[in-house]
Amino acid sequence: MHPAIRVVLLTLIGLFFLFPIVWVFLMSFQTNETILRIPPSLVFEPTLQNYTALISGRLETGAGVLELAFMQNLWNSFVLSFCSVALSLLLGVPAAYAFARFKFFGSEDIAFTLLSFRFAPALLVLLPLNLYFQDIGLNDTYIGLIWVYQLITLPLILWIVRGYFEDISPDIENAYRVDGHSWFSTFMKISIPLALPGIAAAALLSFIFAWNNFVFALILASADKQPVTVGALAFVTASGIQYGQIAAAVVLSILPTLALALYAQRYLVEGLSLGAVKG
């Protein structure tokens, strides 16, 4: 194919897929009035008022002052996602190794049970959980939420990393153990470094899934612990929709995962593809 045609085609495909994000990005620098112009236009006078309002927590509108808790929502999303993934890595990586290397009674059943957490409709789990959490005092706490977020992050990490451990030849570990090293030392110094791309990919994916979760905090926590996915809806009120703030909120909430994804992109592709096929 002629290089020029290829560039044109790639540009068209890129525009097609990126258009919604570009449009949201442009909206985030406009007022509601310019966003709702008929017909819509790409020419406008950019304003930072949406970002200023989100960061300062106060939005002055013609209808009055709107108090915003968006930065708190963003912080909540970060705390919940980061801590949940960290805990899942701590629990899931050794478990994945065990499932990959050792055959013990009920191992497949346990692994499948953990995976089945992903199948259950969230509300079905959350309503009874809400009752238990009230009894044991975990309702409306970060610890309780991080625990529940394990339903999202743990199975993902466990199953992706398990596949990756299975892909590493046990001979390398055996050679290290023949030199007199302990099982734990082998795990830490040989298995984990070799599986690192897979672990990074699994961590990134589960971070994104945790970040996008909506319903867990909604049901189990009060307004001050809600993530961005719930917080962004605060701009949709009975007296009107603040499209500019929604767009700015979307841009701000994409940034952390986008930065992580760009940083870990090579791990993501390498990790997923290497863990997928057993040699």
Add this chain to the structure above:
Amino acid sequence: MYEKAKDAVDACMRKGMSRRELGRRLGALGLTAASANVLWGTASTRALAADFDWMKHKGKTVTLLLNKHPYTDAMIADIQAFKDLTGMEVKYDVFPEDVYFDKVTAALSSRSSQYDAFMTGAYQTWQYGPAGWLVDTNEFLQDESMTAPGFNWDDVLPNLRQSTAWSGVPGEALGGEGAKQWALPWGFELNSIAYNKKMLDGAGGEPPKDMDGLMELAAKMQKDVQGVYGIGVRGSRSWATIHPGFLSAYTNFDQRDFTMEDGKLKAAMATPESKAFHQQWVKMIQDSGPKNWSTYTWYQVGTDLGAGASAMIYDADILGYFMNGGDNKEAGNLAYTAFAPNPKAKGPTPNVWIWSLAMNSFGEQQDAAWYFMQWACGAEHALFGATKMDFVNPVRQSVWDDETFQKKISDNYPGYLDQYKASAPGSKIYFTPQPLFFNLTTEWAASLQKMVAKEVPVDEGLDQLAASVDNQLKQAGLG
């Protein structure tokens, strides 16, 4: 000077002076509006505290679950008055409307005591009340030791009091004998026409008088004004599509959702009159509705009117109110008119949505919660919200009669008071209360979508709908 100002406010409180007169006097004393508000608040507190032990629950904290709404904003702006009056603390969780009822249902169904009181709609009480999740507030309303003498329950519009009370027996009339008062009305909306006056004047259109007139005007505006569609109504696959303009018009033609025969409910949507009305409604949307009508909710209907994309809406009057202010392009250009689609009807019959306050039956401090509820639903707070904030529509007659409120509305919202006065007598909930309300009404909306999309002829669609509804009622033991 402070004493003079205080005396003036106290006199007003004792109804010895109109609020307009009060404003003039305070202005003469050199007081700013903000200082006058503070004085008004403290005077309200003194007046309320005069004949009731509001401090009985001093030191307690009530926790509320609230929806992000102008009513909530008004309440939060005035919350210090409640704290001063009672010595109580108030904590509140405010959730966006899109997820609000999920949160309420989850909290109640898991028997959580976290929230003492919460906002609800009347329709939701048909599910929450009989399930045992709500306290029947009659037990407080009828207890003189618990309810302040100045609460004046009779001041709350009678149709709204009845619409928030139900016996729990499917099909029995709201507010009938043995009805439990599941919630206290707080703020409400009725359904009428809000239109872009500038646009109508430009095109030589007049506000519609009946259904035929509405259809003609909508078609004319769509034809005459470039880039504008004639009429905005909701169309998403939700019960919320049926309850505003649609049910208000449907009722005006003497049509009901169900009939009761031998204590059993039966679908009433397939009568010849109902079919004729549905034909008109469907044609109106096909000819002059928004292109993406089947996705339209409150937000799209309102936004289009505010942005000048539609010539008029047949929806909540307060939606038109909100769109006439704020940053909306058409702010200041909107006007309102009451609407009786049936030329033979005595007057408009708007179905209503009532934001109400209800008490959690699992709450551990119900007496304290009641103190909050009677303050929040009281006349003083309603007047504050209606005159200083956007707490419309108030549920109390005394607020509608207030001169300051009337002036605020008539100065900024042309025709709003007149449409209210014409609509109010016939405004109430016209749905038949029954536990399958959300499912069956959503199915009605889905059916309407098919008719508008021409997937099924109107007559056939309604026959199918009635058969399906009857079947579900039978399965639930209701039909």
